[in-house]
Amino acid sequence: MTLIEKILANHSKESVVKPGDIVDIEIDIRAARDFGGANVVKNIQEHNLKIADPKKTYFTFDCNPTGSDQKYAVNQQICRLFARDNGVKVFDINIGIGTHVLLEQGLAYSGITAVTTDSHANILGAVGAFGQGMGDKDIAAAIHNGKIWFKVPKTVKINLNGKRPEGIYAKDIVLGLLNQFGANSLLGYSVEIYGEEVDHLTLDERITISSMATEMGCIIILFTPNEAIMEYSEYRSGKKLDVVRADFDAEYDQVFEIDFEKFVPRVSLPGEPHNTVPVRKAKGVKIDSAFIGSCTNGRMEDFRIAAGILKGKKVAPGVVFKIVPATDEIWNECLKEGIINIFKEAGAMVSNAGCAGCAAGQVGQNGVGEVTISTGNRNFPGKQGKGKVYLASPATVAASAIAGCIVPHDEIPELPVTFGTGKAKQKEVGAMVHSGAELRDKPKRIEGRVWYIPIDNIDTDMIFHNRYLSITEMKEMGQYTFDNLEGYEEFARKAMPGDIVITHKNFGSGSSRQQAVDCFKALGIQAIVAESYGAIYERNAINAAFPIVTCNVISKLNLTDGDTVRLNLETGEITNISKNISVQGERFSEVQLEIYQNGGLF
Known part of the structure; x- marks a missing residue:
């Protein structure tokens, strides 16, 4: 098995797992941040959920640690009060970024599993741990059950060959990888990185690289810990630890050989x-x-x-x-x-x-x-x-x-560039809570008017901007949908209940915010069809019983705005009724259909 398969198998009832398997995995660390924490608490309280193990449950206040925003301050206090009543540890505003704190406190190390409301929880791949950002429904369920369902991803292996060039920093390495793989060619994959020079990467360098797995569309970037990192983890945790490694005969979906010596700042x-x-x-x-x-x-x-x-x-x-x-x-x-x-x-x-x-x-x-x-x-x-x-x-x-201007780190001019007067030309280079139960026996065929948005990589800030994250009532979310997506600022005003949004690759990349799903539900949008989705967004939509369909041949539908489209959730068939064209998309998985019919994860 690959490294992620080993970790997931070790935390499930299965001795062996393979890509595509959906398994319940035990979660060692269940955490929520300040912006998502209040919604996690509301989910727990609204559904009368118990806490499986308070000692494995944490709140981290890192988004607005000064409490300078009144709504953040309110959300933080909601979490503090809940934590006091339930014996839950709070890493408060004086501690720092939650994922880093988990490493410092010796809670995260080789082979463990962790979920938080931070979309960069995959930073824990730096120590060979499974970290995953999830929405507030997922986190509430994990806190209640101690485990959560997860689909085992495919794994790719990246070998960095040759010597590391002088003056190349960890950020240059990950930007080089982003330049090669883009935002979605590794979408939904687990990535393992190896190489002679990789073995010498420090913990801080691995953190920089693993942190940007989210921007590459990956589930996680995993490193096998070296001796120095294991010594760090053992010192921090106060216990003897074993390294979890991929098997020598692990099967990878793809292997990439990359010339490290060609990397530049x-x-x-x-x-x-x-x-x-x-x-x-x-x-x-x-x-x-x-x-x-x-x-x-x-x-x-x-x-x-x-x-x-x-x-x-x-x-x-x-x-x-x-x-x-x-x-x-x-x-x-x-x-x-x-x-x-x-x-x-x-x-x-x-x-x-x-x-x-x-x-x-x-x-x-x-x-x-x-x-x-x-x-x-x-x-x-x-x-x-x-x-x-x-x-x-x-x-x-x-x-x-x-x-005073962008320069290579070894080419600082003797005198800085200063601002002139006038308009001199500058050089340019090219949390929601659902009230009440939803209807069961939901329709498995959906028909509606199309909004066709032929854009890749529409991230959650374009869908629902972070300035609205303190909103917890779904009915208030719809008005802000796409107001940060250029050309679609009027979407919320013009959209009608029953509409269907169809778009391209990597829809919903970026943050773990649940609001980026719920804003569509607030408007009455029936479904979204895309070529692919950000991994966290896909989970959030499924868990909210919001229909999302994957189809990699959308262009064959010959869509224009206003066409009428029919979706068959059971078979995956998509029909442009206006033009009498049908294509095959992915049908709902058993888990997705069950959650959809149940009206949500709860």
């Missing part, structure tokens, strides 16, 4: 993490702000790299430089080593530990027209604010902050 261009270019191609782009932090690059090694570049230098005039450590332990180590002082003397702002910009957190958002270079994992439109965001390594970000 890269940046992601605004709007798409996978649209990357060598840093030199973006050299000279004037920036307004810079950011180092997030679950991808808020580690100790990242700040040592940045401090080495910033020491004795100043941030360019007019540039705002924001720095946010991933955990309070890292913050304190930065203080102890004098790194905070280097940052402050350079002119940077250092905030308390947490997620920051990409979660609409304490710092890091940008404004309309603002250009930011960031170590975050996402730069979807609106994700880190209303401006443009380039993604890069901490070294490139620190160098660019000094230069």
Whole structure:
């Protein structure tokens, strides 16, 4: 078996599992964050659920750790009160990003399973653990049952061959992989990475790479722990641990041989993490702000790299430089080593530990027209604010902050680029709660008017923006559907109950938010048909009894807006009635049909 198959088998009743199997797996860590936690609590309370094991249940407050947003503060307090009543551990606003805290606390290590409301829970693949972001229904069910259903994914193996080039950081590695594989060619796969140089990757470097599995569409990127990482895990957990490895004769769906020596420092261009270019191609782009932090690059090694570049230098005039450590332990180590002082003397702002910009957190958002270079994992439109965001390594970000424009980390100019007056041209490079039971014996054939949206990679921020995440009543969600998808801002006003949305690849990528499903239900949308879905989105839709159908030959339907389409959920047949064209999609699985007829996971 592959590594993920080994882990899932070890946590199920099966001695062997294979891709496509749907199994109940025991979950070692069941956690909820501040933005999803209140909805998890409401699900538990509304359905009178018990907690299977409070000692394996956690809340992590990392999205808005300052409580600066009143709605976040309310949600955090809902979780605190529930935790006090039920003996549940809270990693509160002074601790840091939940997934990192699970590693620091020795809770996550080789071979364990964890689910949280964080779509980057797959960061735990850095230590060879199974981490999965899920919606609040899933988390509530996992807290209640101690286990959850999961479909065993196919696995691909990536071999990085050759020597690691000098000056290539972990972020450059994962941006290089994104450049090669895009946002959806590995959609739904588990990925294992191997190679002589890979064996020497540190924990912090593996975290950076595993964290961006979500942006590649993967279920998870898994590394087999080396000796140093096992020593770290044993020290943190206080117990002797065994390494879980893939079998030597494991069967992989595909194996990719990649020349490591061809990797170069890269940046992601605004709007798409996978649209990357060598840093030199973006050299000279004037920036307004810079950011180092997030679950991808808020580690100790990242700040040592940045401090080495910033020491004795100043941030360019007019540039705002924001720095946010991933955990309070890292913050304190930065203080102890004098790194905070280097940052402050350079002119940077250092905030308390947490997620920051990409979660609409304490710092890091940008404004309309603002250009930011960031170590975050996402730069979807609106994700880190209303401006443009380039993604890069901490070294490139620190160098660019000094230069006042994007530069390679080893090409900082003697004098910074400053802002001129007037309109000088800038260089550019190309939580919901359901009330009451729904009807059973739902129709297995659905007919409706089509909204045809021929776009790949529509992420959850485009569907339901993170500024609305504090909304917990489904009836309020519909009005915000697609208001961050260019060209479809009027969708919610024009859509009619009974409509069907048909789109292309990787629909619903990105965040784990349940609202991105429930907003369609609030509008009365009957179903969504897509070529493929983000893994978390697919689960959220199935668990909410919202019909989603997968079809990889949508183009053959010859669709235009307003066509009438019929879906057969049992057989997978899709018919464009207006043009008398039929194609075959995927039929509902037994699990999907059961949950659909049941009116939801509960």
